Amino acid sequence: MNAISPIPMRHRSADTDFPRGWYCIAESENVSADKMLPVSWLGQELIVYRTKDGKAQATDAYCPHLGAHLASHDGKLCEGRITCPFHKWEFDSATGKVEHIPYTDVPVPASVRLTLHPTRESDGMVLIWHDPAGGKPTFEPFDSSALRGDGEWIRYAVHSWEMTCPFRDILENIFDTAHVTQLHNAAALPEITSFEPQDYGLRVQYTTDPDAGEATPIRGFEMNLSGISLLTQYYDGIHFTGLFVISFTPVDEERVVQTARLYLKDNGNREMMDQIGRAFIDRFCFEVEQDLKVLDYKKHLTQPRLCAGDGPIMKFRNYAAQFYA
Ligand code: FES
Ligand SMILES: [Fe+2]
Structure with missing residues (x-):
């Protein structure tokens, strides 16, 4: 058998991004409503969980306040709320909205929220939509x-x-x-x-x-x-x-x-x-x-x-x- 060293992708493909589509980021059975599952896919850090009504959801892992990884230290998901481990901001897990900041009553702009990804569940997989241009899903995944x-x-x-x-x-x-x-x-x-x-x-x-x-x-x-x-x-x-x-x-x-x-x-x-x-x-x-x-x-x-x-x-x-x- 021949042996060759790994060859960088840039020498083998001109593609600079991944194609538009649905990508599996977790098995359904590993995703729950009381725990954030940290995953790394498509060059991104994500967390996956279920909302209060059981829907699978993926969001960017980094808190919009100051960039803490939401699933680090004692970050938690409880009763549909995600609490960041750093300054304990609380977010609605279904909408990404800021629900509570423990040390101020001055509201933050509505644009400050978790970055939710379009998420689906099909054939035992949790899927997220990826479009390099940032577009919304243009099709639904096949379900068998x-x-x-x-x-x-x-x-x-x-x-x-x-x-x-x-x-x-x-x-x-x-x-x-x-x-x-x-x-x-x-x-x-x-x-x-x-x-x-x-x-x-x-x-x-x-x-x-x-x-x-x-x-x-x-x-x-x-x-x-x-x-x-x-x-x-x-x-x-x-x-x-x-x-x-x-x-x-x-x-x-x-x-x-x-x-x-x-x-x-x-x-x-x-x-x-x-x-x-x-x-x-x-x-x-x-x-x-x-x-x-x-x-x-x-x-x-x-x-x-x-x-x-x-x-x-x-x-x-x-x-x-x-x-x-
Ligand atoms: S970094 Fe998340 S609350 Fe401050
Ligand atoms: Fe083959």
Whole structure:
């Protein structure tokens, strides 16, 4: 195996900001109404919590008064109010408004408030809107509840990877047909049966040959992309129904975290589900790690020299371009 040192992103991509879209900043289960969760994403320090009525909300972590990190020292969230640890100003957690300053009755201008980010919750993730131009959300994220239906689902596994691939090229990998056989040695190439733009992004449907010799045979799968930062894959397997919920969130200019959550529909046979889940997640992780051996060093070529058999790479690029300024 070859070994190369990390290569700075500026040598591999001309992008100076992240694309417009919804980014996962926390798992729903980790966000509560009595504790601020400090997180660092998209080169920003944020806190995430729930408002009094249970809505997930993200705000800038720094107090507008004098810049204390709200979740430092004894900063607290209680009864819908955030108290800054430094001079104990209190803020409404839902609106960001200053509610109380313990040492003065002279009001501060209404513009002095917490910086709230548009926040949503979908498929077990807390998402914030990012637009380099500061615009409001232009679409809502995809939610897979209609696909999941009423049955019981089990969150079987969660895996995260830190990667250094140019952000533009991460999802392009899915449409790079030739690497599926050449890098991954996959037994069968799935066939795209539809490729349809949606309000939230893109829906792509695939059929596969269940007799191709894969360990977990499937008839096909449906992929839904919200912008280019969220992806769900719904699998119609021979002995199982599965759903991957995958997010891609930049930490800063150099690093992106990919998190994949595998859900399996409860078919009553835990032993079988466990066997299938294990085989499925092992194959998935193996392929991600294979990809990263190449993606983490690659450059985004604006004019790649493609040939027959490369797959709908340019079709994906045309779709992805709308999320960049
Ligand atoms: S810095 Fe937050 S109250 Fe002063
Ligand atoms: Fe791949």
